[in-house]
Amino acid sequence: MRYFAEIAYHGANYHGLQIQPNALSVQETLEDTFSKLLGEEVKLTASGRTDTGVHCRQQFVHFDVSKEVATKHFLHRINSFLPNDIAVYSLRKVKEEAHARYHALSRKYEYHITKAKNPFLQGLAHRLLYAVDVNRMNQAAQLLSQYEDYEAFCKAHSSAKHCLCQINQAFWEESDTGLVFTVRANRFLRGMVRMLTGTLLAVGQGKLTVQQFSEIIESKNNRNAGALVPAHGLYLCEVVYPDDIWLD
Incomplete structure (x- = not known):
């Protein structure tokens, strides 16, 4: 059983x-x-x-x-x-x-960022040392639902048979103390959320335009993506299944 x-x-x-x-x-x-x-x-x-x-x-x-x-x-x-x-x-x-x-229908990840040094968030959130434009980052994040092939945000030598993902939710939220990036999709590639987060932060810094972010996705080349943000800010938060698999 x-x-x-x-x-x-x-x-x-x-x-x-x-x-x-x-x-x-x-x-x-x-x-x-x-x-x-x-x-x-x-x-x-x-x-x-x-x-x-x-x-x-x-x-x-x-x-x-x-x-x-x-x-x-x-x-x-x-x-x-x-x-x-x-x-x-x-x-x-x-x-x-x-x-x-x-049988998982969707998975949701969050990436947590703190704006200031906080000993109580050591190992639990990535400290950001520069200012970002969250509105610009959200403009770029809204484009993600328009694409399916995310090879540009997949680590090299991945064992994935294909790079197709359906992202149906992606947004940034800002508070006085930090930022949270939330993204939900049917599946994710190895390193995808951390590479995606790093690239969106580059948009927020002004290093990339929203148009250039779109071009990176279309290039299907991970050499064009932004930096891989540290692992300790990333959380798998939710996995959803169909109701008919449960027996109790």
Whole structure:
């Protein structure tokens, strides 16, 4: 039988979600704990991978087990065993064919920026050392829904079979203390949100015009994109699934 687990994690201590040779990952930590508590080998499949240092407020993984899981009791136990920077929020039984990655309808990321040095946001937001024009950045962000091919914002040597993404939400919000960039799409490419954020910041600085931003997308060449912003400002915030996959 198959279950979906809703998880969250602080990414600072991990080399990303996916298992890495000779490096601690979120997946390895979770699989070890799930396997010990369930008494059988558990392999997790996630809605998507996150890179080293990226945080996650909502992520889903699926796994198969041979017996029914008492979800309420199990949640209490697993959160007692996991380190403080990883949490399992919920556990739900799903249809056997339900897949955490392939059945996800959309994913939402946020990139957090602080305008001033703040020791309480160390490792949680990127500090911006220059002024930006948020209105100009939003003008550029509004263009994203008009495109489908985002090869210009994909890391080199990516394993993606294609670079087609449907972005249906992208905007910047500004407060007295910082900025947040929100972007939602059906899928994302490796490094896409961080490269996209860096390029939009270049628009905000006046280094690029909105027209040049559009031309970068159309070039399909990541050498034209802006700088890759640091991982610690990035959060996977939401993953949406169709209602008919759940069995409880």
